[in-house]
Amino acid sequence: MGSLIIMLIGLAMFVGGYLLYSKYLGRKVFRLSDGFKTPSHEMHDGVDYVPTNKYILWGHHFTSVAGAAPIVGPAIAIIWGWLPALLWVTIGTIFFAGMHDLGTLWASVRNKGRSIGALSSRYIGKRGANLFLIVIFLLLLMVIAAFAVVIKNLLISTPTAVIPTWGAIVVALLVGLCVYRLRIPLIPVTVVGVVALYSLIVLGSAVPVVLPESTLGMSPATFWIVALFVYGAIASLLPVWVLLQPRDYINGVQLFIGLILLFGSVLTATLFSAVKPELVAPAVNMNVPDGTPSMVPLLFVTIACGAISGFHGMVASGTSSKQLDKETDARFVGYFGAVGEGLLSLGTILAIIGGIKSTAAWQEIYSAFGEGGVDAFVQGGGALMENGLGLPASLSATVLATMAVLFAATTMDTGMRLLRFVIQEIGETVKLRISNIPATLLVVVLGLGLTFSQGLGGEGGLRIWPLFGTTNQLMASLSLSIIAVILIRKQRNPAPAMxxxxFVFVMSFWAAIDQLISFATPGTADWLLFAIDVIIIIASIWVAVEAVLAMRRAYKEPPEAPDADEKVAASRENI
Structure with a gap:
């Protein structure tokens, strides 16, 4: 019953967080109002600013922020035991990620859809904002390069996922056409789209695609990486309704179906199967392999997406805020988007601790820190589905691998769109206007340059990935500082942000210092990562100091006059 109890506790906590805490944030802290004219209406352009049904926008937001990270992070962190991972995923989602994601979405909507980098200029100051852009730029570059490698690896290791991965693009284009041009109701389009996607998964399971040694003169690894960057560039330039929104929406629905299958497998295997899912991982692992870093602070940066992630703030303020139809939709899109990630991380924990066949097999997988990852999730989750639902192991693995690939792909193409925005913002600071196509080409050149910097197999894509966790969490703390400044200026309770x-700043800064020491260790020194880590640490300290000064000024300045809609929201608690 162990896996089932863990699942029920986790689900109950997420439901309680959304029904109670998110409602408190929406009513008392952010005072969301239907009377506020959102940027999607005020600045409608049919490309980036498009009023969007909240369910479709939730799908875009959730799958853009999810990627493979809420799978990879918990799958690695289980090396310290399932209990610390479970506590950080649940508590972090409810009180940290939900606040951060909803807060950055609200802050951007209240400021004409400006990105979190642009907001830092207004609320913290230009000096801090310029350094903030450096952190954002590095973080996005890490994401698009690393996720290209993750997807490439999955397409090669799981060739049954190739057809559904690329076929999903066609499905998404047709969904966008049906919803926005033919005006067909969303529910029948959703049903047909999901059936088509799962038909592709069944077809892919029956017809695996393995590339020959040379395709257009490139190895399979090189070809897939180039194809992904070409796709990402095109997707990031198209109007959001054409591909970005429908693709992410269908992926979001597909995720929930996948989670229902996964959670249902735990239930049926526990109650009805002759082979019960046993907890093969210890609650707290006191016998970690040699070389494993301390759980504190590394747990809190290893599990980022699925607890709290700075990347979410970039998506919320970069694309989602420009598509929000009504401000009150922010609670569903932002907070429930964070809950969706928490559910995926919970599913990952259950797949690994209940799907791996034995404690010996678990110990073999986790023989060194950094092991596990997506492969452990696919292996454990596939075994759970086979045991609990009777699905063939190959089909179960294809479902989970496709889910991981599609999430990573949506994060990659959204990351490319966001990096294009950042490059354009950097251009504006030096009085240089960069249009969409040149900015996108620069994104592709930088991304491919990093990915192929250590070989055409894409080894360079993970070159600076060890810095992702700390950079991502420092980014989250800096975004929370902006939210806190805004709340103080509006004379609202800043404690939910503070x-x-x-907590996140202390843990991530501590981890950054630990990494800095390890990068300079004789015999294993990595001076490139050392230099980048120094830049990130200096920039974070500077922005943090600027944020503290901004908070002090905010307490001393007269409060901002509330808008008319805010007065209504405050009096009627309209949400």
Whole structure:
């Protein structure tokens, strides 16, 4: 019953967080109002600013922020035991990620859809904002390069996922056409789209695609990486309704079906199967392999997406805020988007601790820190589905691998769109206007340059990935500082932002210092990562100091006059 109890506790906590805490944030802290004219209406352009049904926008937001990270992070962190991972995923999602994601979405919507980098200029100051852009730029570059490698690896290791991965693009284009041009109701389009996607998964399971040694003169690894960057560039330039929204929406629906299958497998295997899913991982692992870093602070940066992630703030303020139809939709899109990630991380934990066949097999997988990852999730989740639902192991593995690939792909193409925005913002700071196509080409050149910097197999894509966790969490704390400044200026309670801000900043800064020491260790020194880590640490300290000064000024300045809609929201608690 162990896996089932863990699942029920996790689900109950997420439901309680959304029904109670998110409602408190929406009513008392952010005072969301239907009377506020959102940027999607005020600045409608049919490309980036498009009023969007909240369910479609939730799908875009959730799958863009999810990627493979809420799978990879918990799958690696289980090396310290399932209990610490479970506590950080649940508590982090409810009180940290939900606040951060909803807060950055609200802050951007209230400021004409400006990105979190642009907001830092207004609320913290230009000096801090310029350094903030450096952190954002590095983080996005890490994401698009690393996720290209993750997807490439999955397409090669799981060739049954190739057809559904690329076929999903066609499905998404047709969904966008049906919803936005033919005006067909969303529910029948959703049903047909999901059936088509799962038909592709069945077809892919029956017809695996393995590339020959040379395709257009490139190895399979090189070809897939180039193809992914070409796709990402095109997707990032198209109007959001053509591909970005429908693709992410269908992926979001597909995720929930996948989670229902996974959670249902735990239930049926526990109650009805002759082979019960046993907890093969210890609650707290006191016998970690040699070389494993301390759980504190590394747990809190290893599990980022699925607890709290700075990347979410970039998506919320970069694309989602420009598509929000009504401000009150922010609670569903932002907070419930974070809950979706928490559910995926919970599913990952259950797949690994209940799907791996034995403690010996688990110990073999986790023989060194950094092991596990997506492969452990696919292996454990596939075994759970086979045991609980009777699905063939190959089909179960294809479902989970496709789910991981599609999430990573949506994060990659959204990351490319966001990096294009950042490059354009950097251009504006030096009085240089960069249009969409040149900015996108620069994104492709930089991304491919990093990915192929150590070989055509894409080894360079993971070159600076060890810095992702700390950079991502420092980014989250800096975004929370902006939310705190805004709340102080509006004379609202900043504690829901200040408490996670303090905790996340301390843990991520501590981890950055630990990494800095390890990068300079004789015999294993990595001076490139050392130099980048120094830049990130200096920039983070500078922005943090600027944020503290901005908070002090905010307490001393007269409060901002509330808008008319805010007065209504405050009096009627309209949500």
């Amino acid at each position: 408490i996670p801000l303090a």
